[in-house]
Amino acid sequence: MSFNTFGHLFRVTTWGESHGPGLGATVDGCPPGIPVSEEALQHWLDKRRPGTSRFTTQRREPDAVEILSGTFEGETTGTPIQLMIRNTDQRSKDYGDIAAKFRPGHADITYWQKYGIRDYRGGGRSSARETAARVAAGGIARAALAALAPDLKITGYMVQMGEKTIDRSRFDLLEIGNNPFFLPDAGAVEDWSDYLDGIRKSGSSVGAMVELCASGVPAGLGAPVYGKLDTDLAAAMMSINAVKGVEIGEGMAAAILTGEANADEITMDENGPVYSSNHAGGILGGISTGQDVILRFAVKPTSSILTPRKTITKAGEATTIVTKGRHDPCVGIRAVPVGEAMMACVLLDHLLLHRGQVGAGPRGKIG
Numbered sequence: 001m002s003f004n005t006f007g008h009l010f011r012v013t014t015w016g017e018s019h020g021p022g023l024g025a026t027v028d029g030c031p032p033g034i035p036v037s038e039e040a041l042q043h044w045l046d047k048r049r050p051g052t053s054r055f056t057t058q059r060r061e062p063d064a065v066e067i068l069s070g071t072f073e074g075e076t077t078g079t080p081i082q083l084m085i086r087n088t089d090q091r092s093k094d095y096g097d098i099a100a101k102f103r104p105g106h107a108d109i110t111y112w113q114k115y116g117i118r119d120y121r122g123g124g125r126s127s128a129r130e131t132a133a134r135v136a137a138g139g140i141a142r143a144a145l146a147a148l149a150p151d152l153k154i155t156g157y158m159v160q161m162g163e164k165t166i167d168r169s170r171f172d173l174l175e176i177g178n179n180p181f182f183l184p185d186a187g188a189v190e191d192w193s194d195y196l197d198g199i200r201k202s203g204s205s206v207g208a209m210v211e212l213c214a215s216g217v218p219a220g221l222g223a224p225v226y227g228k229l230d231t232d233l234a235a236a237m238m239s240i241n242a243v244k245g246v247e248i249g250e251g252m253a254a255a256i257l258t259g260e261a262n263a264d265e266i267t268m269d270e271n272g273p274v275y276s277s278n279h280a281g282g283i284l285g286g287i288s289t290g291q292d293v294i295l296r297f298a299v300k301p302t303s304s305i306l307t308p309r310k311t312i313t314k315a316g317e318a319t320t321i322v323t324k325g326r327h328d329p330c331v332g333i334r335a336v337p338v339g340e341a342m343m344a345c346v347l348l349d350h351l352l353l354h355r356g357q358v359g360a361g362p363r364g365k366i367g
Contacts, residue, residue, distance in 0.1 A: 006236065009356065010144075010349040012137040016085075017119055018127030024084040025133040027070070027140050029352070032078035034144045041065045041083070041139035047337040048135045062088065065136045076140075083136045087129075100313045101321045105303035112314065128241040128331055131338040138341020141348040148351060151216035154343050156336040157182045159296065160209035162199070164192050182210075182336040200329040203306025208332020211296045212339050214347060217282060219290035220358070221350040228286025229293075229350055236342040237297040242331050245298040249281020264291075273366060293347075297339060299332035 005013040009029045016023025042065055049063045063085055070081030099120045102109040107126035111118040118124065145152050157176045159166050170185045179189045199206050222229030234246045254262055257279070265276040275291055282293035304323035311321045328334065 006239065007345060007349045009352040010141065010345060012134070012345055014130060014133040014137070016087075016130070016133065017121075017124040018087075018129040019119070019121035019124075020087060022084055022086040023130060023133050024082065025137040027081040027083065027137050029349075030070070030076050030078070030081060030140055030144055031148070031352075032076055034076040034140075034147050035074055036067070036071055036076055036081075036140060036143050037074055038065055038067055040143065041067075041136055044135050044139040044142070044337060044341065045085070045132060048132060048334050063132055065139075076144075081140060083133065083140075085132050085136065098321060098323060100315070101319060102311050102313075103303050103321060103323055104309045104311050105300070126241065128328070128334070131241060131334075134240075134345075135337055135341045138337075138344045141341070141344035144348050145344060145351070148348075149216065149218060152214060152218075152347065153216055154212065154214045154340050154347070156210060156212045156340040156343075157184045158208055158332060158336060159211045161192060161196065161330055161332065162206035162208070164188070164195055181333055196329055205302035205305055205327070205329050205331070207301045208299045208330055208335070209296055210299065210332055210336050210339050211294065212343050214282075214293040214343055217288050217290065217293050217347065218351070218354075219288055220363075221347070221354050222283065222287040223353070223357075224286055227353070228283075229288055229346075230281070230283045230286060230295075232346050232350065233293075233295055233343065236346050237295065237339060240297070240299075240335060240338055240342065242299045242302070242335070243297050244300050246295060247297075248283060248293075248295045250279040251281075251296065254279065268367060288350075293343075295343075297335075299335050302328050302331045 004015065005011055007029070011028045013026045014023070045063045045065055066084045068082040068084055070077055070079050102112070107123065108118060108120070111126060155173060155176065158181050161181065166183065166185050166188060170187055172184050172186065175186045176182050176184050178186065181189065181192055183189055183192060196206070230248045233248065237243055237246045250257065250262065262279050264279055267274045267276070273290070275289065278291050278294065280289065281295060282289055282291040304327040306322055306324070308320045308322050311319060313319055
């Protein structure tokens with residue numbers, strides 16, 4: 001039984017382990033004639049790549065992607081696209097001391113209970129290294145979206161790291177690429193840096209909240225009940241390593257609103273429907289409204305820390321554990337490009353489903 005594939009028409013299967021020879025993705029269902037190159041995909045992988053600042057794991061991986069099939073003369077052929085990223089900087093010896101122990105907060109114990117075997121070298125498939133393959137596949141999805149929905153743009157950024165939150169009155173999208181936190185507030189970078197330096201130097205870790213915004217999403221993507229756009233977006237984000245919660249639009253805060261406050265009132269102008277607000281996050285009844293699609297996901301603290309923690313061995317004996325090696329003090333930082341990639345895959349998948357069911361445009365004309 002396999003659970004390594006996601007998507008309906010645009011399907012992605014990831015493979016490989018953290019300390020194996022390499023990892024990658026098989027992408028099936030991409031339309032033909034989409035311009036794709038290794039250089040273009042590398043742009044997205046470099047955003048997720050480890051070792052780019054002192055705030056991420058110091059594992060030195062170039063994350064160089066290779067396209068092995070599915071393209072010809074720089075364009076997709078409509079056949080399966082095979083992507084490979086070779087591992088070059090594994091240090092499996094760092095994990096020798098935990099081979100018979102379970103890291104609290106990590107998938108070690110559940111993998112052992114389910115399969116009776118686990119790759120203790122960095123966690124195998126449960127390692128965040130697996131997400132490099134998703135980012136490569138997301139690059140394919142972005143290329144297809146650029147051709148089929150050129151106005152669609154996906155932007156991810158951090159809105160919280162531990163006790164630090166952004167001041168939305170200083171929100172500046174242009175600053176996201178100028179700092180190591182994907183932070184839309186230049187004035188907060190120094191404070192966040194000092195905060196995470198303290199966490200990092202203590203050998204601990206901290207969680208984070210990432211927000212994704214997709215603008216230019218056509219109205220009509222998604223379907224009622226079991227094919228909801230928000231259902232697939234939430235599932236995609238929850239599949240990312242260390243993600244423990246997802247909310248769309250107002251999310252959990254909708255529980256405290258009245259019907260009057262929550263309703264996004266609708267008016268009309270020369271371009272069509274206009275919404276007074278976006279509490280729904282751009283999705284109503286599982287179908288996109290044409291507004292920005294906005295979601296957030298919470299990432300737990302990295303489980304591999306230097307603080308001794310109580311645990312047990314495979315034999316059931318009580319012990320303590322300290323996880324050495326190279327780990328992210330806040331894995332939420334590198335989750336930003338992963339979330340963007342997953343959103344791109346879902347939106348392309350639903351765009352293809354929509355076109356297959358009703359054609360290129362919306363059926364219901366207003367005005």
